[in-house]
Amino acid sequence: MEIPRHWRLKQQRYSLVGEVCPHCDHKIFPPRDICPNCGDEAKELFTFSGKGEVYSYTKIYEAPTGFDANAPYTVALVKLEEGPIITAQLTDLDSTPVEIGMPVEMVTRKMRNDGDERGIIVYGYKFRLRT
Amino acid sequence: MTTPHPHSPTLLKPVKPVGIVGYGAYVPRYRLPAKEVARVWTGGKGGLPIKEKAVPGLDEDVITMSIEAARNAMLRAQIDPTELRAVWVGSESHPYAVKPTSTLVAEAIGAVPNTQAADWEFACKAGTEALVAAMGLVGSGMGHYAMAIGMDTAQGKPGDALEYTAGAGGGAFILGPAEESLAIINASYSYVTDTPDFWRRENQKYPEHGMRFTGEPAYFKHITEAATHLMEASGTTAKDYKWAVFHQPNTKFAQRVSGQLGFSPEQIEPGLLVPVIGNTYAGAAMIGLTATLDIAQPGDRILVVSFGSGAGSDAFDILVTDAAPLRAGLATKTQEYISRRTEIDYAMYVRYRGKLQMK
Numbered sequence A: 001m002e003i004p005r006h007w008r009l010k011q012q013r014y015s016l017v018g019e020v021c022p023h024c025d026h027k028i029f030p031p032r033d034i035c036p037n038c039g040d041e042a043k044e045l046f047t048f049s050g051k052g053e054v055y056s057y058t059k060i061y062e063a064p065t066g067f068d069a070n071a072p073y074t075v076a077l078v079k080l081e082e083g084p085i086i087t088a089q090l091t092d093l094d095s096t097p098v099e100i101g102m103p104v105e106m107v108t109r110k111m112r113n114d115g116d117e118r119g120i121i122v123y124g125y126k127f128r129l130r131t
Numbered sequence B: 001m002t003t004p005h006p007h008s009p010t011l012l013k014p015v016k017p018v019g020i021v022g023y024g025a026y027v028p029r030y031r032l033p034a035k036e037v038a039r040v041w042t043g044g045k046g047g048l049p050i051k052e053k054a055v056p057g058l059d060e061d062v063i064t065m066s067i068e069a070a071r072n073a074m075l076r077a078q079i080d081p082t083e084l085r086a087v088w089v090g091s092e093s094h095p096y097a098v099k100p101t102s103t104l105v106a107e108a109i110g111a112v113p114n115t116q117a118a119d120w121e122f123a124c125k126a127g128t129e130a131l132v133a134a135m136g137l138v139g140s141g142m143g144h145y146a147m148a149i150g151m152d153t154a155q156g157k158p159g160d161a162l163e164y165t166a167g168a169g170g171g172a173f174i175l176g177p178a179e180e181s182l183a184i185i186n187a188s189y190s191y192v193t194d195t196p197d198f199w200r201r202e203n204q205k206y207p208e209h210g211m212r213f214t215g216e217p218a219y220f221k222h223i224t225e226a227a228t229h230l231m232e233a234s235g236t237t238a239k240d241y242k243w244a245v246f247h248q249p250n251t252k253f254a255q256r257v258s259g260q261l262g263f264s265p266e267q268i269e270p271g272l273l274v275p276v277i278g279n280t281y282a283g284a285a286m287i288g289l290t291a292t293l294d295i296a297q298p299g300d301r302i303l304v305v306s307f308g309s310g311a312g313s314d315a316f317d318i319l320v321t322d323a324a325p326l327r328a329g330l331a332t333k334t335q336e337y338i339s340r341r342t343e344i345d346y347a348m349y350v351r352y353r354g355k356l357q358m359k
């Protein structure tokens, strides 16, 4: 059971809330309170647009515990419009072949159950192709 | 127009005029053709109540679908989410038995913590019930904006008549002052009685229906009474409305009740989505209204009548304002969602809907 962690991360997971550096305007995700660009403190919240493109990807056939119900699925490095690159599942792919540079947008989806079907449902960001 | 009753005491009409300031739809992309259900259960024999129904993906439920519809409504309303004083979700498929859908939706759109949040239940009219309550909250001045969502991922028993039509989708509406709205809600009217047409007991996965009770004494009676009363009290007839949206458990019921009430096939056409997405239960009347608002022009008048088993109907008299066409373009339109389509077979449907016993 990881309920405290799920609860602490809900804003960044549900709606891509990260941070913006007040000194150099660098956009930060996930939030870490220190700007990786200039090293100063950065605690101002910033909600990302959710738009980005596929930077790299791989298809998962042997999924880790908790994610096996969704296999096979595609995991991508997504470069957000505001700069950061994040790891996320791609969803609603259909039979469309994934390509590097494809435009994607964030959606909030079910990630997995915490433990079994008696546990809480963990929701978070995934990306789908942008039409 | 005939002369309206000066103060019909049974109409639900807010003190301050209220309207829709934003709306949004969501339909998942998977489609199960009705002929595929027939192939598995009847050898392909028998009439089909719809063409196909929308099916949610493995990672979707009423919470994720409500979030997307709510985000679309926010895009159209162009308001700050912290100005919402209510986030209400009506559904008969809330993911949790205990733990609200609404708090998670409110969190995801940035409306927490200074807001009301609640889940509504009344079979297929849970969404419009929340809409009436939102009219009251805004119309009394208790809050400037309130959001009401109707969303469902309906399940039918394998092989049952309802399995052909039990679909997925819905709509979200943000209500606010009439002067800021893209459509003014002139009034609503609700008609309810205790009727045993459809139910699901606690811990049962699939609903039961009361056969002969589902048609005449339930759907037709309540919709007809609600529509007739609202129009009489408002001094209108079917001809005063450009468009009409009725709850739509299947294509035939919606066509028949609208015809009986004097509406033409053209009037219900934009809001009649059941042939291509199925019966979206608490989402049905709501998403029909989103599709109608997508194409509505200033001055168009819209009649909306929901139906929920058990049983009751909420009827709304809506007038489209000048702001509608512009705001319709600010988010994904309902027909765009419908055109994003991946056909699945019955086997994939069984996996997506969790009908496989895994252990």
Ligand SMILES: [Zn+2]
Pocket: A021, A022, A023, A024, A025, A026, A035, A036, A037, A038, A039, A040, A042
């Ligand atoms: Zn910096």
